[in-house]
Structure formats: structure tokens, C-alpha cells
Amino acid sequence: MRILVVEDDPDLGRQLTSALAQAGYAVDLATDGEEGHYLGDAEPYDAVVLDLGLPKMDGVRVLERWRAAGRGMPVLILTARDRWSEKVAGFDAGADDYLTKPFYTEELLARLRALLRRAAGHATSALECGDLLVDTRSGRASVDGEPIKLTAHEYRVLSYLMHHQGRVVPRTELVEHIYDQDFDRDSNTIEVFIGRLRRKIGSDRILTERGLGYRLIDPKVDATQ
Ligand code: CA
DSSP states (O other), X not given: OEEEEEOOOHXXXXXXXXXXXXXXXXXXXXXXXXXXXXXXXXXXXXXXXXXXXXXXXXXXXXHHHHHHTTOOOOEEEEEOTTOHHHHHHHHHHTOSEEEESSOOHHHHHHHHHHHHHHHTTOSSSEEEETTEEEETTTTEEEETTEEEOOOHHHHHHHHHHHHTTTSOBOHHHHHHHHSOTTSOOOHHHHHHHHHHXXXXXXXXXXXXXXXXXXXXXXXXXXXXX
């Protein structure tokens, strides 16, 4: 999953990007409203953390422009204390959730997990596909109760496939959702990650749909499809 952070406070921006990266997300940081608007318009983020008080273009305007252009990704707004009217404007512009500064990073992470799983139609932070389990809260995965060790990129690939299980995920879509902007993207490495994941979770769980992409299945249920 890939997150955009739009925050002009350098300390908070750094703190958020490192906490999100640590939690297993690919993260891009924009430090003003114009850059933030551009990135959110051009790149397919799974969620956005958007400060409302921003230079060049304020956060409410950024959000209004995304929504007017049909960008529907979940957006969590950050507002200053005592600015209730800002919150109202943010929700009216299309925000999905908010946090008032100062906040605990843990709460931001929990709210983001909730937004991501709701957007993908899941009710809890533990994603299941048969006996394959990914707990997005702890960042851990297991098969039949046995923990499996994943690298950061393997976790991102698996977590994205788990959020979108049952449907074919094109390789280009995976590339766009597991790397941040500055990463040297090579779609061939996706095949490498998929190969390693298959060795760790079982080769029959990720199907390759020729020319289309990958589909995560429960082999015990989907074997005949
Ligand atoms: Ca600000």
C-alpha cells in the first residue's frame, strides 16, 4: 500500500514518513499544497494524510480539486486545535477522517488501517485468505498458524494482494502501489517478489493470469476455478 503525506512542517513530515515506512507502507512526502495536489492527481495512492494549513494551496482546496477530478482515495485530514470550522470544511470537501494536532502516531496508523480496509471492503485489520493470515496491525503474516518472515517489499506485495484478493491485480498496478516515487521501479522485480512469496506461502496461492496479472486465492476453495 502506498501513502501520500502532504505536510509543510519539516519535523512532522519526517516523523510521519518514517513511521509509515516502518509500518510497511511506501510513502511520498509533499511539502506544499501545489506539489501535494499534483502528486495526488498523478499517482494512484491508497490513502492520503493531508494537512489543511499548507503554503501555495490550502488543504481544503487541494481536496476539492481532487474530488472534482474524480480522485476517490481515502483522505485523512490534519487540523489545528480549536479549528472546528476547518474540520467541517474538510469533510464537506470530501475528507474521510481527521486528526487534531498534536496526535499520537499510533492513532494515525490505526485510523489509516481502518480507512484502507474499509476502502477495500474488509471489516477488520486481520486479513484472511483461507489459512493465510496477514495482520495489518502488527505487520505479521502466517500460514496455518506458522509465522512467515517477509521483507518490506514482500510484505507490501502480499498486503496489497490480500486487500484485493479474488481479483486479478495487474503487474503495473502492483508496481504503482508498492514503490514510493523516488524508487527505481522495475516491473521485473515484481516477478522476483512473487516468486519469493510463493516459496514462503505456497506456490498455489498466487495465480499468474497470463498477460493480465496476479490473483491471490485460497487453493482449497478456488482450486477448480
Ligand atoms: Ca501546516
